[in-house]
Amino acid sequence: MSAMPGVVAVNTFREAVRDRVLYNLVFFGLLMMGAAILVGQVSIGINRLVIINLGLTAISVIGLVMAVFIGVGLIYKEMERRTLYSLLARPVRRWEFLAGKYAGLLLTLAVNTLFMTIGLAAALYYVGRPFVPADVTVLVAIYFILLELALVTAIALFFSCFSSPMLSALFTLAVYVTGVFAGDIRDFGALTKNPGVQVATRALYFLLPNFHNFNAIAAAGHGESVPVSLIWQNTLYAIVYACVVLTAASAVFARRNLK
Amino acid sequence: MNGKSSSRSFWKTLLAIPLLLAAAAFLQSRIDKATRSEASQKEELLVHSGTLLKKMSLGYDPLAADIYWTRVVQYYGARIGDREASFDLLAPLLNITTTLDPHLVVAYRFGAIFLSEPKPSGAGRTDLAVDLVKRGIASNPGDWHLYYDLGVLYYWRLKDYRQASAAFLAGSNAPKAPLILKLVAAGVAQQGGSFETSRMIFTELYRSTSDPKVQKMALEELQALKALEDEKHLDKIVEEYEKRFGRKPDSILDLVKTRLLPGLPLDPAGYPYMIGPDGKCQVGPKSPIGKPRR
Numbered sequence: 055m056s057a058m059p060g061v062v063a064v065n066t067f068r069e070a071v072r073d074r075v076l077y078n079l080v081f082f083g084l085l086m087m088g089a090a091i092l093v094g095q096v097s098i099g100i101n102r103l104v105i106i107n108l109g110l111t112a113i114s115v116i117g118l119v120m121a122v123f124i125g126v127g128l129i130y131k132e133m134e135r136r137t138l139y140s141l142l143a144r145p146v147r148r149w150e151f152l153a154g155k156y157a158g159l160l161l162t163l164a165v166n167t168l169f170m171t172i173g174l175a176a177a178l179y180y181v182g183r184p185f186v187p188a189d190v191t192v193l194v195a196i197y198f199i200l201l202e203l204a205l206v207t208a209i210a211l212f213f214s215c216f217s218s219p220m221l222s223a224l225f226t227l228a229v230y231v232t233g234v235f236a237g238d239i240r241d242f243g244a245l246t247k248n249p250g251v252q253v254a255t256r257a258l259y260f261l262l263p264n265f266h267n268f269n270a271i272a273a274a275g276h277g278e279s280v281p282v283s284l285i286w287q288n289t290l291y292a293i294v295y296a297c298v299v300l301t302a303a304s305a306v307f308a309r310r311n312l313k
Numbered sequence: 314m315n316g317k318s319s320s321r322s323f324w325k326t327l328l329a330i331p332l333l334l335a336a337a338a339f340l341q342s343r344i345d346k347a348t349r350s351e352a353s354q355k356e357e358l359l360v361h362s363g364t365l366l367k368k369m370s371l372g373y374d375p376l377a378a379d380i381y382w383t384r385v386v387q388y389y390g391a392r393i394g395d396r397e398a399s400f401d402l403l404a405p406l407l408n409i410t411t412t413l414d415p416h417l418v419v420a421y422r423f424g425a426i427f428l429s430e431p432k433p434s435g436a437g438r439t440d441l442a443v444d445l446v447k448r449g450i451a452s453n454p455g456d457w458h459l460y461y462d463l464g465v466l467y468y469w470r471l472k473d474y475r476q477a478s479a480a481f482l483a484g485s486n487a488p489k490a491p492l493i494l495k496l497v498a499a500g501v502a503q504q505g506g507s508f509e510t511s512r513m514i515f516t517e518l519y520r521s522t523s524d525p526k527v528q529k530m531a532l533e534e535l536q537a538l539k540a541l542e543d544e545k546h547l548d549k550i551v552e553e554y555e556k557r558f559g560r561k562p563d564s565i566l567d568l569v570k571t572r573l574l575p576g577l578p579l580d581p582a583g584y585p586y587m588i589g590p591d592g593k594c595q596v597g598p599k600s601p602i603g604k605p606r607r
Contacts, residue, residue, distance in 0.1 A: 103417070
């Protein structure tokens with residue numbers, strides 16, 4: 055296999071660092087410090103819980119914002135700057151370029167998440183709580199967030215292959231929100247007595263990316279364990295779904311007239 | 314534009330920013346004053362449905378629950394001690410909090426206290442507190458603390474000793490439940506509101522919480538129970554005095570002078586007991602100890 059996707063990925067990561075994307079970590083750090091100091095003053099009995107819930111929510115939201123708003127610009131920026139043309143003039147296939155861009159953004163998100171995880175651990179340590187074996191669930195929740203981000207990035211990249219950044223961001227957010235409500239769409243269909251609607255909503259449920267699968271924030275907050283089977287099933291689901299979206303993206307991008 | 318005038322306009326701009334910010338802050342304080350009365354009237358819960366909020370939170374419901382719980386604490390804290398205050402939003406806020414996170418045990422436990430405390434310390438709605446804790450048990454059947462809290466509500470507030478005993482007994486079967494719960498259940502079933510049972514319940518309440526407010530409350534109850542026991546004991550000595558001298562003692566000092574008591578008896582807060590106008594012993598007027606709420 056060609057080393058080209060790796061080269062593109064490393065360059066995408068470098069570009070993100072140059073663009074000061076990781077500055078969001080300062081915001082995350084301040085948020086964690088503020089929460090660690092303030093929560094004990096304004097609430098009762100939830101110091102630890104708030105740090106975990108707020109930390110995981112911030113990791114998820116910041117990651118989502120990055121995945122959507124950087125993901126939708128990955129291809130567009132290269133076309134705007136016309137760097138894409140010189141790149142594709144070399145022996146780089148279009149799908150390799152796409153795969154590299156995807157991997158580069160994932161690497162950026164993973165590094166960002168790693169630093170935020172360290173910040174979360176520091177905040178938990180600050181509120182005077184010793185680490186316990188149940189904290190493994192916090193790491194599982196973070197892993198699930200990364201899987202979610204991998205899917206969102208793939209969707210953002212797909213839309214960016216044929217649409218403007220603004221529209222791509224809107225489409226990606228729409229798919230994300232619909233994916234969060236996938237279960238409700240199926241349940242809504244089940245409430246109706248119409249077999250046609252039931253089949254349609256059930257089909258939609260399986261077609262949409264079910265982002266609710268990746269939510270383990272509540273379990274992490276309460277120290278509940280996550281079954282190992284769910285970890286590998288979610289991993290496979292994210293890989294398979296991301297492959298589907300990236301394949302579609304590469305098909306669209308391959309046929310795109312770049313003139 | 315030359316460099317000098319450009320530098321001057323930069324410093325002017327830099328000076329203008331804090332001045333304009335100060336002006337904006339001044340205007341905001343005026344607006345706040347003008348709208349304060351309106352704002353206080355408008356305090357209401359825009360969304361009453363926890364289920365709807367759970368959907369709207371897009372999967373971030375655990376954090377939303379924490380925010381609502383903090384709102385409950387602030388809402389309660391702002392009203393405690395105010396005789397005119399209404400606690401109307403307390404129960405809906407607690408319902409939303411526990412719908413957003415059904416495993417937020419702290420919300421059921423403290424929420425029940427906030428709801429059941431008589432006014433002005435709480436909403437005075439033990440019925441709602443019982444409902445809240447029952448919902449907590451349904452969502453967290455393995456947590457003995459909730460059965461214990463339910464038992465305390467029946468025992469302390471409703472004086473329904475049969476239901477209290479049943480709650481303590483159910484809690485004693487939960488994982489990690491302390492053995493004392495079985496004793497408490499038996500004690501409540503046999504003796505109802507006896508001193509010993511009350512002492513066991515409040516001692517366990519003191520031990521099972523890390524919250525200083527609840528610990529203080531439990532300690533006050535334990536002190537009040539001890540004072541009540543002391544008063545009963547002292548009343549017997551007063552009767553003994555009457556038998557010996559044919560009259561009631563004028564003060565507690567008479568009991569000391571006649572050596573019926575070895576020294577001036579002090580209540581758990583360190584204040585001397587006194588003999589009241591009815592001839593019964595009671596805590597002194599300066600003592601912070603109140604009557605136990607048995």
